[in-house]
Amino acid sequence: MAERTVFFLSDQTGVTAETLGHSLLTQFSGQEFRHVTLPFIDSVDKAREAAARIDGVSASDAARPIIFSTLVQDQFRDIIREASGLHLDIFDAFLGPLEHELDAKPTQEPGRAHGMSNIGAYMNRIEATNFALANDDGGITRNYEVADVVLLGVSRSGKTPTCLYLALQYGVYAANYPLTDEEFEAGKLPDLLLKQRRKLFGLTIRPERLRQIRRERRSVGRYSSVQQVRYELREAEKLFKRYNIPHVDTTEFSIEEIASRILDSTGVERRVRT
Amino acid sequence: MAERTVFFLSDQTGVTAETLGHSLLTQFSGQEFRHVTLPFIDSVDKAREAAARIDGVSASDAARPIIFSTLVQDQFRDIIREASGLHLDIFDAFLGPLEHELDAKPTQEPGRAHGMSNIGAYMNRIEATNFALANDDGGITRNYEVADVVLLGVSRSGKTPTCLYLALQYGVYAANYPLTDEEFEAGKLPDLLLKQRRKLFGLTIRPERLRQIRRERRSVGRYSSVQQVRYELREAEKLFKRYNIPHVDTTEFSIEEIASRILDSTGVERRVRT
Numbered sequence: 001m002a003e004r005t006v007f008f009l010s011d012q013t014g015v016t017a018e019t020l021g022h023s024l025l026t027q028f029s030g031q032e033f034r035h036v037t038l039p040f041i042d043s044v045d046k047a048r049e050a051a052a053r054i055d056g057v058s059a060s061d062a063a064r065p066i067i068f069s070t071l072v073q074d075q076f077r078d079i080i081r082e083a084s085g086l087h088l089d090i091f092d093a094f095l096g097p098l099e100h101e102l103d104a105k106p107t108q109e110p111g112r113a114h115g116m117s118n119i120g121a122y123m124n125r126i127e128a129t130n131f132a133l134a135n136d137d138g139g140i141t142r143n144y145e146v147a148d149v150v151l152l153g154v155s156r157s158g159k160t161p162t163c164l165y166l167a168l169q170y171g172v173y174a175a176n177y178p179l180t181d182e183e184f185e186a187g188k189l190p191d192l193l194l195k196q197r198r199k200l201f202g203l204t205i206r207p208e209r210l211r212q213i214r215r216e217r218r219s220v221g222r223y224s225s226v227q228q229v230r231y232e233l234r235e236a237e238k239l240f241k242r243y244n245i246p247h248v249d250t251t252e253f254s255i256e257e258i259a260s261r262i263l264d265s266t267g268v269e270r271r272v273r274t
Numbered sequence: 275m276a277e278r279t280v281f282f283l284s285d286q287t288g289v290t291a292e293t294l295g296h297s298l299l300t301q302f303s304g305q306e307f308r309h310v311t312l313p314f315i316d317s318v319d320k321a322r323e324a325a326a327r328i329d330g331v332s333a334s335d336a337a338r339p340i341i342f343s344t345l346v347q348d349q350f351r352d353i354i355r356e357a358s359g360l361h362l363d364i365f366d367a368f369l370g371p372l373e374h375e376l377d378a379k380p381t382q383e384p385g386r387a388h389g390m391s392n393i394g395a396y397m398n399r400i401e402a403t404n405f406a407l408a409n410d411d412g413g414i415t416r417n418y419e420v421a422d423v424v425l426l427g428v429s430r431s432g433k434t435p436t437c438l439y440l441a442l443q444y445g446v447y448a449a450n451y452p453l454t455d456e457e458f459e460a461g462k463l464p465d466l467l468l469k470q471r472r473k474l475f476g477l478t479i480r481p482e483r484l485r486q487i488r489r490e491r492r493s494v495g496r497y498s499s500v501q502q503v504r505y506e507l508r509e510a511e512k513l514f515k516r517y518n519i520p521h522v523d524t525t526e527f528s529i530e531e532i533a534s535r536i537l538d539s540t541g542v543e544r545r546v547r548t
Contacts, residue, residue, distance in 0.1 A: 004376070012531065012534075015293065015443075016296075019293040019294070020290060020293070020368075022290075023290040025372075027346065027365075027369065027372075027383075028380060030378065037537075037544060039534045040534070040538065066375065070297060086375045090297065094362050094367070095301065097360060097362065098298055098299075098301075098362070104302050104304065104305065107301055122528055125435075126529075129435045129438065160403070161399075161442065164403065164438055164442060168439055168442060168529070169289075254396055255442070257286065257287055260287035260288060260289070260311075261313075261314070263311075
């Protein structure tokens with residue numbers, strides 16, 4: 001089957017066009033796609049250049065390209081629309097109905113969905129990222145009283161990337177604390193965590209998967225042994241049960257999915273970007 | 275003006291619906307929106323629950339709600355469509371044209387756009403995140419030979435969040451190295467950086483903004499003094515010029531915008547998720 005070229009066009013970062021396009025393209029699993037992102041199309045020259053590039057691909061590929069675009073300004077959209085391909089434009093599709101519904105005119109300013117239009121919300125994301133880094137892996141600051149959520153789990157269960165994603169995507173303050181022999185031998189959680197009990201959320205993972213991940217880090221020794229991995233996961237589970245801590249098995253889930261489940265389960269608010 | 279409730283509905287994480295919705299809503303800057311994300315609508319019961327919630331808001335709010343939805347399966351979409359509000363559905367709008375263009379049927383499997391449908395690409399993002407953490411702030415590993423890009427800049431110019439974002443969003447291996455008095459006094463970059471010269475990318479920031487950010491961290495002392503901030507930025511600029519290192523002023527840019535500009539300028543490939 002011929003590979004299709006897919007363009008993601010934007011007057012800003014291209015994140016929205018990419019996200020939309022990927023969601024749709026994953027519905028066609030048998031196909032091969034070549035991705036080309038063309039961001040920052042914010043002048044007539046750049047729009048013409050992009051249109052020429054699309055036409056070039058259209059002339060050389062077996063099938064015409066697919067174009068996901070999020071250009072806000074009519075003058076640039078008009079230029080792109082002349083290029084040969086299947087055009088899927090979210091502003092074309094949805095701006096009209098929204099305009100009518102809200103009885104308001106769109107600003108037509110280059111999309112700031114991923115910009116700093118709301119500086120407060122933006123700084124919150126950066127501060128949340130710094131917080132996640134400072135409170136990673138039971139880190140030094142242990143500022144759990146200002147955390148929105150504190151993730152618990154054994155080493156390599158997915159705590160760190162999930163905290164960073166929660167911070168960057170949603171401005172959520174997420175700390176994490178590793179469960180180790182110390183907690184398992186005591187059979188209880190430390191007081192500094194129990195004081196924040198309603199913020200706790202557990203991550204588990206299946207033993208085989210955890211072994212695989214740990215072996216990539218340290219191929220030999222107790223850390224990635226069957227016995228140790230099983231022991232840690234069993235004891236972590238016991239602690240989650242003892243304190244009635246909600247938890248999720250991360251084996252089959254991406255960080256987006258884990259993050260979304262944590263927010264859904266805890267009711268922590270997304271500090272979104274608009 | 276009455277606040278509008280906006281729903282983001284998904285059978286998975288809700289990230290696509292949120293991203294799309296935010297891009298469109300930022301075009302209507304005078305309006306107030308209340309955001310409600312309802313992820314993981316993957317059963318008839320959950321679809322009915324969501325529809326009832328939308329109807330409840332519709333009955334109590336002054337204006338009917340706006341619904342951005344990315345439900346793949348017809349049976350759940352049909353239930354949601356009965357709810358009262360403005361429906362903006364990316365699958366309704368774009369799946370038909372794509373189906374026709376590709377001459378293929380969509381799988382109708384719950385969207386895995388933010389899932390692990392491509393385990394290799396997913397693990398790459400996690401590995402890239404670990405890489406960013408290990409190579410943060412001139413960190414211990416200094417694995418610059420496997421980096422895609424190495425960001426340079428003074429303390430608090432935005433290196434760390436940008437590297438983490440590049441990793442989480444695109445699976446790009448981004449290291450960062452802080453420019454300090456050591457480099458400024460020598461008037462040159464260390465050899466381990468010069469060996470990777472084509473990977474270097476600089477971040478600058480305006481002095482006032484940098485002072486503001488630094489003062490939030492340490493309110494007194496040389497670190498956030500006018501003189502020191504100006505000195506560091508001037509010397510960093512000199513180094514960028516000396517070695518002809520592409521760089522961007524981050525003062526007005528979000529991490530999405532910085533990341534997108536870096537990829538655009540360096541030509542580093544997005545290791546995307548589909």
